[in-house]
Amino acid sequence: MDFRKRIAELEERICLAAQRVGRDADEIKLLAVTKTHPVEMIKDALAAGAEYIGENKVQESLDKIPQLKGLYREFHFIGHLQTNKIKKILQLEPTLIHSVDSLHLAEKLDIEKAKTGGIQDILLQVNTSREESKFGANPSEASELAHAINQLEHVNLVGLMTIGKFTENEAEVRQSFRDLANLGKQLRGDGLNIKWLSMGMTNDFEIAVEEGANLLRLGTALFGQRPKDEKCQIR
Numbered sequence: 001m002d003f004r005k006r007i008a009e010l011e012e013r014i015c016l017a018a019q020r021v022g023r024d025a026d027e028i029k030l031l032a033v034t035k036t037h038p039v040e041m042i043k044d045a046l047a048a049g050a051e052y053i054g055e056n057k058v059q060e061s062l063d064k065i066p067q068l069k070g071l072y073r074e075f076h077f078i079g080h081l082q083t084n085k086i087k088k089i090l091q092l093e094p095t096l097i098h099s100v101d102s103l104h105l106a107e108k109l110d111i112e113k114a115k116t117g118g119i120q121d122i123l124l125q126v127n128t129s130r131e132e133s134k135f136g137a138n139p140s141e142a143s144e145l146a147h148a149i150n151q152l153e154h155v156n157l158v159g160l161m162t163i164g165k166f167t168e169n170e171a172e173v174r175q176s177f178r179d180l181a182n183l184g185k186q187l188r189g190d191g192l193n194i195k196w197l198s199m200g201m202t203n204d205f206e207i208a209v210e211e212g213a214n215l216l217r218l219g220t221a222l223f224g225q226r227p228k229d230e231k232c233q234i235r
Contacts, residue, residue: 001041003048006222014216017209028209031076033201033219035060036226039067045222046071054078054098054217058085065092078161078198078217080135083108090120098161098198098217101125101137106149113154121156123198124149126183128176129165136162139179146187159196159215160184164204173204177211184212 015025034042035056053072055061056079074095081099086108100106100122113120124146127136137145149157162180164173177199184194198215200208205216
């Protein structure tokens, strides 16, 4: 697999999308979503220029991330995080956890991080598409929740995350991203340090860029289709 070519093609598409709305593509980070893909393939992608990797499952992360130490610039945990898995994921020292969607989870992270010291950067996941199948805070409660999380001592809220609406209707997908961008603007106006908007995946990342995304989660676009039976890839 020619990862250098794939990365270059994705960077060009990101650049063109940014240019369409007068943005600087250099401010946009490409996160390679590595879930279900074997360590050797991930090493090839890193050697070809990928720098930032994201995993969705705690156990898979525990298996793979130690084998990749020193090869990536940042490791992000992007999947749903259960409170009983917090200690395990913190052992891997993620640069960023994308999927905090409740005050309860943020408080548990804060307590666990306090035991070892330091601060964990996190994003607040918001369900802007309002689809029941998705995790994420209710948009109507997100502002209050962000302010509450911002008071915690050992977690640092640095941005927001959402998943675009699962639909062929581009206007609805775009609106789900626009709602997150508007929330980020509101929170920055309130004095919160909302640096990152994590939104956009393989099927919709160009729309996300046009709506303000600066952290894209791309898996299939870089690695190709995942195996149909993901369970076979996870120990």
